[in-house]
Amino acid sequence: MVAAAQHPNITLYTYSQVESVGGYIGNFEVTIRKNAKYVDYSKCTGCGMCETKCPTKKVTSEFDVGMGQRTAIYKPFAQAVPNKPVIDNKSCKKLIDGKCGVCEKVCPAGAINYEDQDELVTEKFGAIVMATGFDLIDWGKLYGEYGGGTIPDVIDGLQFERLVNAGGPTGGKIKRPSDHEVPQTVVFIKCVGSRDVLKGKSYCSRACCMYTAKHAHQVLEKVKGSDVYIFYMDVRTPGKMYDEFYMRTREVDGAKYIRGQVSKIFQDGNKVIVRGEDTLVGQSVEVVADMVVVETAMVPRPDAVQVAQTVGFSYDKDGWYTEAHPKLRPVETNTGGVFLSGCCQGPKDVPDSVAQASAAAVKVVAMFSKDQMATNPQIASVNEGTCVGCLLCKPICPYKAIEAKEITERVHGQSVTRTVASVNSGLCQGCGACTAECRSGSINLKGFTNLQLLAEVDAACL
Amino acid sequence: MKRIGVFLCWCGSNIGGVVDVPKVAEITRTFPGVAFVQENKYTCSEPGQAAMVQAIKEHKIDAVVVASCSPRMHLPTFQKAVQTAGLNPYMVEMANLREHCSWVHSAEPENATQKAVELVRKAVAKVAKLEPLFESYIPVTKRALVIGGGIAGIQTALDIADSGHQVVIVEKEATIGGRMAQLDKTFPTLDCGA
Amino acid sequence: MSVKEKDVANWQPKILGFACNWCSYAGADVCGVSRFQHPSTMRVVRVPCSGRVNPHFVLRAFQRGIDGVLVGG
Numbered sequence: 001m002v003a004a005a006q007h008p009n010i011t012l013y014t015y016s017q018v019e020s021v022g023g024y025i026g027n028f029e030v031t032i033r034k035n036a037k038y039v040d041y042s043k044c045t046g047c048g049m050c051e052t053k054c055p056t057k058k059v060t061s062e063f064d065v066g067m068g069q070r071t072a073i074y075k076p077f078a079q080a081v082p083n084k085p086v087i088d089n090k091s092c093k094k095l096i097d098g099k100c101g102v103c104e105k106v107c108p109a110g111a112i113n114y115e116d117q118d119e120l121v122t123e124k125f126g127a128i129v130m131a132t133g134f135d136l137i138d139w140g141k142l143y144g145e146y147g148g149g150t151i152p153d154v155i156d157g158l159q160f161e162r163l164v165n166a167g168g169p170t171g172g173k174i175k176r177p178s179d180h181e182v183p184q185t186v187v188f189i190k191c192v193g194s195r196d197v198l199k200g201k202s203y204c205s206r207a208c209c210m211y212t213a214k215h216a217h218q219v220l221e222k223v224k225g226s227d228v229y230i231f232y233m234d235v236r237t238p239g240k241m242y243d244e245f246y247m248r249t250r251e252v253d254g255a256k257y258i259r260g261q262v263s264k265i266f267q268d269g270n271k272v273i274v275r276g277e278d279t280l281v282g283q284s285v286e287v288v289a290d291m292v293v294v295e296t297a298m299v300p301r302p303d304a305v306q307v308a309q310t311v312g313f314s315y316d317k318d319g320w321y322t323e324a325h326p327k328l329r330p331v332e333t334n335t336g337g338v339f340l341s342g343c344c345q346g347p348k349d350v351p352d353s354v355a356q357a358s359a360a361a362v363k364v365v366a367m368f369s370k371d372q373m374a375t376n377p378q379i380a381s382v383n384e385g386t387c388v389g390c391l392l393c394k395p396i397c398p399y400k401a402i403e404a405k406e407i408t409e410r411v412h413g414q415s416v417t418r419t420v421a422s423v424n425s426g427l428c429q430g431c432g433a434c435t436a437e438c439r440s441g442s443i444n445l446k447g448f449t450n451l452q453l454l455a456e457v458d459a460a461c462l
Numbered sequence: 463m464k465r466i467g468v469f470l471c472w473c474g475s476n477i478g479g480v481v482d483v484p485k486v487a488e489i490t491r492t493f494p495g496v497a498f499v500q501e502n503k504y505t506c507s508e509p510g511q512a513a514m515v516q517a518i519k520e521h522k523i524d525a526v527v528v529a530s531c532s533p534r535m536h537l538p539t540f541q542k543a544v545q546t547a548g549l550n551p552y553m554v555e556m557a558n559l560r561e562h563c564s565w566v567h568s569a570e571p572e573n574a575t576q577k578a579v580e581l582v583r584k585a586v587a588k589v590a591k592l593e594p595l596f597e598s599y600i601p602v603t604k605r606a607l608v609i610g611g612g613i614a615g616i617q618t619a620l621d622i623a624d625s626g627h628q629v630v631i632v633e634k635e636a637t638i639g640g641r642m643a644q645l646d647k648t649f650p651t652l653d654c655g656a
Numbered sequence: 657m658s659v660k661e662k663d664v665a666n667w668q669p670k671i672l673g674f675a676c677n678w679c680s681y682a683g684a685d686v687c688g689v690s691r692f693q694h695p696s697t698m699r700v701v702r703v704p705c706s707g708r709v710n711p712h713f714v715l716r717a718f719q720r721g722i723d724g725v726l727v728g729g
Contacts, residue, residue, distance in 0.1 A: 001639050004616045004631065009623035014633045018609055026602040032632055062635075063644060080637035123630065126603035129622075131615030133640050158644060165646040172646070214649045245650040307609065325678075334678075342614020343641075350613065350648050357614040361621030368604045368627050377552065377595035378704065396707075426600050432708030447552060448704055450712075452591040457713055459587035460580065460672055460699040461720030532685045533702065534677065561688025562700055573696040580699060 001081040015086055019120060021128070021311045024401075024426030025337030026373055028125045036116040038087035038095070039073070043111035046083040050103035050112065051075065059091045061169070067155075067162045067177065068169030073103045073112075077167055087112075127337050127364045128311060130321055131357065132304055134343040137193035137200060137297040146192070146265045146294060152178040153272050154265060154292045157211060164218050174222050176291040179270065183290030186219045187274045188212050188230045189262050193297030195233060201318060205298040207349035209236045212295045213246045216255035228255045229287050231262050231276050239351070258285060265292055298347040312400060313338050320346045331360040334429065335399065339363050378447035379428040380435060382421050387442040389419035393434035401427035402434060465497035466589055467523035468582060469514055471505035471530030473560055478503075480564035482575045486529070489579050493586045498523055505530050511543045518547035525549075525592055527585045529557035529578070550594035557585040607632065612640020669723035673700040674709045680728025698726070705729060 004010050019031040054071035061068040063076040070076075072092040075085045093100035094114055104112040136156055140149025147154050153176045155163075166172035176183045190212050193200030209232075216228045235257070237243040249255045262276035274287040300319035301307075308315045313333040314322040321344045324332040331340050341360040342353040367373065384407055394402045405422035408415055421434075421443065432445040444450060468490050472478030487499045498521040502510045505528055517523065526549065528540045533556040541551035559578050567574035606622050608615045611633030619629040631638060647653060675681035681702050687694070703709055706729020714725045 001616060001643065004611075004619055004623075004638060007620065007623045009626070009628050010619050011628070011630045012611070012633065012638060013630060014611070014638060015636045016632050017634050018607075018632055024600075026600050028603075028607070030607055032630075037636070065644070074636075076635060076637045077639075077643065079643075081639060082637070086636040123605070123607075124603045125605050125607040125630070127606045129606060129608045129615070129618050131608055131610035131612060131618060133610055133612045133614065158641075161645045165644070168646075210649045214647065214652070218646070239650070241650040311609070339618075341608070341618045342610070342612060344610065344614075350642065353614045354617050357617035358621050360614075361618045361625075364606050364618075364622050365625045365627065368602060368606075368622075368625075371602060372599040373602050374597040374599055377597050425598060431705035432703065433705060436707060436710040445704065445708060446593075446595050448708060449591070450710065452588050453701065453703070453708075453710075453713055454716055455587040455591050456584050456701045457672065457717050458720060459584040460701065461670075461717055461722045462580070462583070532681075532688070534682060534685055558685075558688075558700070561685040563696075565688040565691050566693055567696040568691065569693055570696055577696045577699070584699060584701070 001079075005081045012082065014082060018307065018310060023124075024424060025335075026126045026367070027426060028128055028337065029122060030125055030128070031120055031122045034119040034121065036089070036118050038089070038092075038113055038116045039085055040111045040113050040116075041082065041084055043109045044084045044107075045109050045111075046075075046085075047108065048075075048085075049106050049108060051085060053102050053106045055100065055102060056091055056093055059088065064162045064169050065156070065159045067159050079167065087114075127339065127367055129339045129341050129360050129364060130307075130311065130313075130333075130344050131341040132301050132307060132344040134298040134347065135301050137299045139192050139294055139296045142199045143192060143294075145263060146189075146292075147267070151265065151267050151272060151292075152176075153183070153290065154294060157208070157215065157293060157295045160215055160293045164215070164222070174219060181290070182223055183219075184223065184225070185227045185229070185287065185289045185291075186216075186223075187272075187287050187289040187292045188215060188228065188295060189274075189292065190230065190232045190295045191297075192294040193299075196297075201297045201299065203297075203318070203347065204236065205296075206236075206347040207298070208295045209234075210239070210242055210245065210349060213237075213249040213255070215293060215295075217249045217253050220249075220253040220255060228253075229274075229289070230255055230257045231274075232257060232259055233261065239349070260285070298343065300344065304344065311335075311338060320344070331356055331363055336426075336429065337367070375425055376430055378430045378445065379425055380423045380430070380432065380443050380445050382423055383442045383444070384420045386440050387420040388440055389421065390439065391419070391421055392439065393421050393437050393443055396433050396437045397428075398431065398433065399427050399429050401429070463495055464525045464590055465521065465523050466495045466525045466527060466586055467498040467500070467514075467517060467521060468496055468527045468529060468586065469505050469517075470499065470501045470582070471510070471528065471559070472501065472503050473530060473564075474504065477530070477559050477564045477578075480568045480571050480574050481559060481578045482571070483578075485575055486578050486582060490582050490586070493583055495590050496586060497521060506536050506539055511539075514540075514543055515547040518544060518549060523549075525553045525555075525589045527555050527557060527582065527589050529559050529582050529585065531560040532556075532558050532562075550596075552595040553589070553592050555585045555589045555592065557581040604628070605630070610640065611635075611638030613642040615640070668695055668697045670721075671698040671724040671726055672717045672722045673698050673726040673728060674703050674706065674713065675700050676706045676729035677702055677704050680706075683728070703729075
């Protein structure tokens with residue numbers, strides 16, 4: 001993280017989002033909205049005085065996934081990069097009704113600016129790499145039998161990460177949320193929302209088998225004498241040193257793996273009862289637990305589809321970004337100049353994300369190795385002589401490559417201006433959808449022209 | 463009228479073991495526009511390509527059909543080959559005699575041969591209508607935008623930046639680091655997430 | 657069995673396929689790689705996208721006597 005912030009060639013726009021994308025491969029024009037931070041980063045020294053003094057202290061921390069609290073002016077976590085705060089305008093008293101202003105008073109650098117506004121910047125780029133990552137499925141809505149998110153000591157894997165993290169709300173001590181007691185019996189349930197065609201997602205989320213083993217290892221290591229039960233469908237550990245890690249958790253650490261699904265979780269006094277089935281012995285089982293961790297499915301970020309539409313490339317039914325070819329072009333999209341990095345393409349673990357990230361970088365660098373790039377000549381072209389300018393082709397184009405163009409020509413000695421369709425050769429990907437839409441046959445696809453394809457049809461039907 | 467050259471590939475026994483290639487060659491010679499037909503054991507191999515280049519020059523061929531495997535596999539190969547012979551790379555069409563014929567009709571060689579003839583005829587018909595195409599060149603802005611500042615975005619940005627190009631990371635949150643920053647140790651090495 | 661019935665029994669429809677280069681044409685290639693045997697009466701025209709298939713192409717195929725058209729995309 002720090003390496004990225006300090007790199008002379010890298011500019012960070014945090015607290016920002018992409019507003020619109022125009023242009024095409026090699027020449028994108030991107031408008032970025034820099035949300036108001038209310039803190040002047042050129043003055044802020046990151047001393048943290050504002051956070052210490054902020055009277056609004058009970059805002060639920062997004063970074064701690066609800067396991068901790070933060071102030072209204074905040075850094076998401078102590079080692080944040082950049083290590084400077086922003087003011088959350090939804091919880092800051094000063095910004096809501098003008099009654100506070102403590103941070104401005106205490107800031108020794110005079111960096112607080114309550115008048116700060118969102119800023120729009122438009123910049124040119126040759127390539128865009130998508131690295132929007134993943135979220136966890138909203139299991140509470142889907143799994144009422146697991147308490148539907150109402151049992152405080154049933155948490156998800158990311159919340160467990162915050163519990164066990166030295167920088168987290170408990171300082172790395174595993175304490176359950178309800179009464180901050182150290183849980184002696186912890187149950188992990190895998191595949192919650194994954195491989196569940198009826199209620200969740202059809203796919204395997206791929207990283208959970210391994211991080212569940214890691215979670216189990218961490219409980220057994222940190223809480224002496226604890227019991228860990230793991231309900232599972234299968235254990236999938238393809239990866240270097242992965243199966244060894246899993247076997248160590250099972251054989252050396254002593255995690256108890258139960259093959260079967262959990263049918264019900266409910267609160268009983270200060271215990272959480274987990275009822276399920278052990279399919280290997282064909283018996284129902286009940287575990288009296290102190291805490292339960294549901295290892296939930298990875299899903300795309302909630303705004304992933306919207307971002308894909310803004311940038312202009314395809315995604316699948318679940319909202320994962322679609323690669324140009326599953327094996328041969330795994331880090332490219334079908335839109336030229338847009339590449340995929342990490343989990344936005346589909347669930348991945350850390351090594352795979354990093355590998356794909358470097359692969360995407362190489363694709364970009366290869367593109368940048370030349371000053372000019374050759375375009376595929378098999379694209380649409382308009383016969384302006386016959387085009388009537390109806391522009392039916394414009395909305396049909398999935399790549400926004402067709403625009404209206406005014407042309408002026410001499411007709412009977414007079415100068416006449418009329419509208420025709422015009423293909424942007426940088427944007428056109430040569431799909432030919434416009435050619436089928438064109439009523440007057442004025443758009444043709446080079447390399448797959450009407451004449452060429454009809455010749456093929458005729459020859460094939462002889 | 464174009465002088466079309468047809469190069470029929472045996473692909474070892476992959477095609478030649480099912481399709482009667484000499485028979486296809488014989489019939490292909492009668493198609494309109496076909497000026498030259500050659501069989502090859504492996505057209506994509508170095509001697510196969512060399513033979514093609516030589517034939518294009520010797521027989522003044524100006525459009526080519528390669529009847530071999532899938533264009534998704536070897537079209538770029540043959541585009542380069544005809545280019546070395548001085549032709550426009552878009553004057554090539556392939557007939558997919560392997561994936562779409564010999565491999566899937568190996569139990570009925572006579573029908574496969576009949577289909578191969580028709581596939582070649584179809585490709586010849588298209589090639590007769592082909593026109594040279596020319597790539598155009600567009601300038602490249604050598605700056606990259608990375609959307610998302612998690613571990614993947616950071617890794618991509620660092621790799622691009624290390625090669626000397628400017629990178630902008632746009633991150634929705636107030637910090638980069640993403641999910642990885644939230645994690646404690648990660649498997650299998652149990653080192654830290656930061 | 658009369659001659660006519662016998663012809664009907666042996667009759668195989670001749671099919672013209674339009675296959676998208678990126679999906680169904682690739683699928684037909686995979687079909688080949690996996691040696692998936694099927695009737696030899698289909699001819700595939702490769703198109704860059706099923707969206708390229710102009711309805712005129714389909715009509716022309718029927719005019720020329722094809723029995724069925726498959727557009728894959």
